[in-house]
Amino acid sequence: MQEGFSYMAGVELPGVIVSVGRGGPGLGTIQPGQADYEQAVYGGGNGDYRVIVLAPNSVQEMCDCMGKAKELTFKWRMPVIVLSDGMIGQMMEKVVLPPFTPRRTDEEIAKQCPWATNGIGLKNRQYNFISTLELDAKEMEARNKRMTAKYNQVEAEEVDFELYNVDSETEYLIVAYGISSRVSMKTLEMLRESGVKVGMLRPKTLWPFPNKKINELAGQVKGILCVEQCEGQMVKDVRLATEGQAPVYLSGRSGGMVSSPQDVLEDFQKMASECATKSCPKGYWMK
Amino acid sequence: MITKEELIIPENKVYGKPSLMNDTPMHYCPGCSHSVVHKLVAEIIEEMGLEENTVGICPVGCAVFAYRYLNVDWIEAAHGRAPACATAVKRLWPNKLVFTYQGDGDLACIGTGETIHAMNRGENIAIIFINNAIYGMTGGQMAPTTLMGMKTSTCPYGRQADLHGYPLHITDLAVNLEGTCYVTRQAVNTVANIRKTKKAIRQAFENSMNKKGCSIVEVVSTCASGWKQTPEQANQWMVDNMFPYYPLGDLKNTVTE
Numbered sequence: 001m002q003e004g005f006s007y008m009a010g011v012e013l014p015g016v017i018v019s020v021g022r023g024g025p026g027l028g029t030i031q032p033g034q035a036d037y038e039q040a041v042y043g044g045g046n047g048d049y050r051v052i053v054l055a056p057n058s059v060q061e062m063c064d065c066m067g068k069a070k071e072l073t074f075k076w077r078m079p080v081i082v083l084s085d086g087m088i089g090q091m092m093e094k095v096v097l098p099p100f101t102p103r104r105t106d107e108e109i110a111k112q113c114p115w116a117t118n119g120i121g122l123k124n125r126q127y128n129f130i131s132t133l134e135l136d137a138k139e140m141e142a143r144n145k146r147m148t149a150k151y152n153q154v155e156a157e158e159v160d161f162e163l164y165n166v167d168s169e170t171e172y173l174i175v176a177y178g179i180s181s182r183v184s185m186k187t188l189e190m191l192r193e194s195g196v197k198v199g200m201l202r203p204k205t206l207w208p209f210p211n212k213k214i215n216e217l218a219g220q221v222k223g224i225l226c227v228e229q230c231e232g233q234m235v236k237d238v239r240l241a242t243e244g245q246a247p248v249y250l251s252g253r254s255g256g257m258v259s260s261p262q263d264v265l266e267d268f269q270k271m272a273s274e275c276a277t278k279s280c281p282k283g284y285w286m287k
Numbered sequence: 288m289i290t291k292e293e294l295i296i297p298e299n300k301v302y303g304k305p306s307l308m309n310d311t312p313m314h315y316c317p318g319c320s321h322s323v324v325h326k327l328v329a330e331i332i333e334e335m336g337l338e339e340n341t342v343g344i345c346p347v348g349c350a351v352f353a354y355r356y357l358n359v360d361w362i363e364a365a366h367g368r369a370p371a372c373a374t375a376v377k378r379l380w381p382n383k384l385v386f387t388y389q390g391d392g393d394l395a396c397i398g399t400g401e402t403i404h405a406m407n408r409g410e411n412i413a414i415i416f417i418n419n420a421i422y423g424m425t426g427g428q429m430a431p432t433t434l435m436g437m438k439t440s441t442c443p444y445g446r447q448a449d450l451h452g453y454p455l456h457i458t459d460l461a462v463n464l465e466g467t468c469y470v471t472r473q474a475v476n477t478v479a480n481i482r483k484t485k486k487a488i489r490q491a492f493e494n495s496m497n498k499k500g501c502s503i504v505e506v507v508s509t510c511a512s513g514w515k516q517t518p519e520q521a522n523q524w525m526v527d528n529m530f531p532y533y534p535l536g537d538l539k540n541t542v543t544e
Contacts, residue, residue, distance in 0.1 A: 007365050117360035118380055122339045129354035131345075131363035 005079050006045025010132035012115075012147075014073035016066065017051075017081045020089035021229075023256030031256030032086030034178055035230035040083045041207045041237075048144050050151045052080040052158065053206040055177040059093035061204075067098055074112075076154055083206060085229065087179040087258060155208040165192060166199035166217065172272060173217050173246075174200040175238050176227035179258060184227045186261035187268060196272070206234070211241040218242035223275035225268050227251045229258055247275060305329035307338065311355045318518020320417060320508035321350055323475040324388075327485045328415070329357050331492055332384070341384045342376050344369040346393040349424045350417065353388050367398020370405035373412040377495070384495050386413040391432040392422040395457045399431075402457065406501045409466030413491035414503040416458065419510035420529065427513035431455035434532050439513075454532065458505040462539045468500035470539040474507045476522045480535070490542070499542050507533045 008015050021036045023029035040053045052072055056062045062084060069080040104112065110120050117128045134140040165188065166173070176184040181202040191198045201217065203210050218224065224246050226235040235250045242248060251267035253259050307329040315321045332341050338359065345353040347366040354361035364372040369387035377385040387394075394402050394416050405412065421439050422428040428441040432454055436445040446454075461470045469491055473484040484506055491502035507529050511521035 003365055004368075117342055117362050117376075119337075119339045119341050119360050119383060122358070122360065127354075127358045127360055129361040129363065131354060131361070133351055133363060 002039070002044035004045075005043060005051060005081075006047050006049055007132050008079045009043075009045070009049035009051065009147075010047065011130045012077040013079075013130060014070075014077055015079045016069040016073055017079060019081055019083050021083070021085040023254065029256030030086070032089075032179060032258055033230060033254065033256055034085050034180060034228045034252075035233065035254060036083065037206065037228065037230065037233040040081045041209075049078075049147070050154070050207060051078060052076065052154065052208070054080065054082050055204055055206050056082065056084055057088060057178050057181045057202065059088070059091055059095050062088060063095050063097065067101075072158065076150065076158075078150070078154075083178070085179045086256075087182075158205060159208045159210050159212070160204040161210040161213060162202045162204060163213075164188060164200040164202070166201065168220070169197050170199040170217070170220065171197040171222050172199075172268070172275075173221045173224045174198065174227060174264075174268070175203070175214065175224060175234070176200065177203050177206060177234070178229075180227040180229055180252070183259050183261055184264055187264040190261065190265055191268065198268070203234075209237050209241065211237075214238060214241035215243060215245070218245040221246055223271050224248045225251050225264075225271050227259065227264055227267075230254045247271075249274075305333050307333050307358050308356060309358055313356060314352060315349065316510075316512045318509055318511035318521050319349070319423075320419070320475050320506060323481060324415065324417065324484070324488075324506055324508075325353065325356055327475075327481070327488055328386075328388070331485065331489045332357075332359060335384070335489070335492060335496075337384045337492075337496075340382070341386075342373075342380065344373045344376070344385070344387040346387070346389040347397075348390040348393050348422070350388050350390060351424070367393050367396070368401055369393065369398065370410070370412065370414060371401045373414075374405050374408070374410045377410060377412050381411070381498065382496075384413070384492055385411075386415060386492065386495065388415045389417070390423065391416070391418045391420065392425075392428075392430045395455050396431045399455075399457070403460070403464070406461050406503065407464045407466045409468075409500040411495050411498040412501060413488070413495045414501065415488060415491070416503055416505040417508045418458075418505050418533065419508040419513065420454075421510055421513045423510040423513045427510070427515075432457075434528060437528070456533070458503060458533075458538060461503050464501075466501050467503065467539060468541045469494050469502035469504075469537075471503075471537045472505040472507060472533055472535050474525070474530070474535055476509070476525060483535075487537075490540075494542055497542075505533070507535065 021033045023033040054065045056065045065082045073080040174184050226238045228234050231254050232250045239248045249271040341359045343361045345363045373385050373387045420432045429439040433446050438445050461467050471487045473487050474480045487504045491504050494502045509521035509525050511518045
């Protein structure tokens, strides 16, 4: 499967992939999971390439994501993965459908997608070919450099996240996406009721990742809890983003099990008590 | 006496390079069948007037560079995925000529699944299948189409049934699939055979345009370099060894019958 993503990225072909996670590895279970974070964010196909990864956390967002994914994939000409999980994927919620967008006309394709291989206007243009092959290493490197420049631009422009209860008083931070963010919202409410100054950052794009914001908040908070339904994948990116300014703990279940708000609460309390008794020297990043 | 200038006039022209073929020097080895089939494809597209209505899908293998030689729009698919790619293109653009151009390593090994299912679904595409019984590009390794007893770089003592299984007659399998409308096996070793192959490819292209189902034109081919022979020896070896295994002729035609 990811062989195709690598090819698409290599020829800068737009495309949207929807991945709805279950418990793994292998056939695993058919219950919800978020263990495909690394598969989506770090590609899995061969070569230097990136894909934009969107992480919806409601049925409405799942729906909106498709339009956004289409827009992004044509804007940047790179694959976009909508990474969801079995819980969001099977949830029933109210949804407002966007207006129907008709298919591009031949004229629009010729104008907006001059790279398309459909023969249109061939007599008045050089023929198009979509190919990943480049046997000249120097040329291939130049192609990679060009794409890296594009990826850097995507990282600068397309990071998307949401903050809940984050202000200058925030002492603890939860980082969660997809179903984990829905569960964590409940935990957040429970903690706020008991007076704990905790906020949440929910990445809406997993690549590009909100490194800058996490880094900024890491300098302010005593501890960060990363909630995800796997044995710890996004947590590593959160740790990298903090650059050792705050300890990052993991709260998660896997194999198809989904954390309850109580599970997250218990992990939070454990983290908070450890962070309160330990100082966090520069460079501390492991739990 | 007639002068050279008087002789070279448009009315006297009997043969020319098809306009769709560009001047890029071909990378194919002397004696290879690819270049002849490329020329036929270019001639047919030109004759059918489909220059602005054609999408070719190139394979991985020697013909990976097909897009360098013919001035039509091309997509290069991953190993064996050409029929899947062609399916998408033809469904998006039902009125275009969509064809794949694949070797036996690509079509009958890596892409067996894609090939069988595209044919069985009756996708309105034309498949040109160059069968030289080995992996030519990578150095003459054994392919599913390698003949019994044939020596290759990965079966240096010859193909043996107990170790390597039997040659895959994928074109014969295609006959039994309801989605195929035209199944034929040709060669380009003689002028007569080149003409027959041209007719076959034209038929396959017309089937794609007329949405008659899936057509497959197998071209039994030489690989002089991979077979470690001269071009002449390769042609003779093909006649003596390949044709008995892969006999030429139409295997199925539901369109004109």
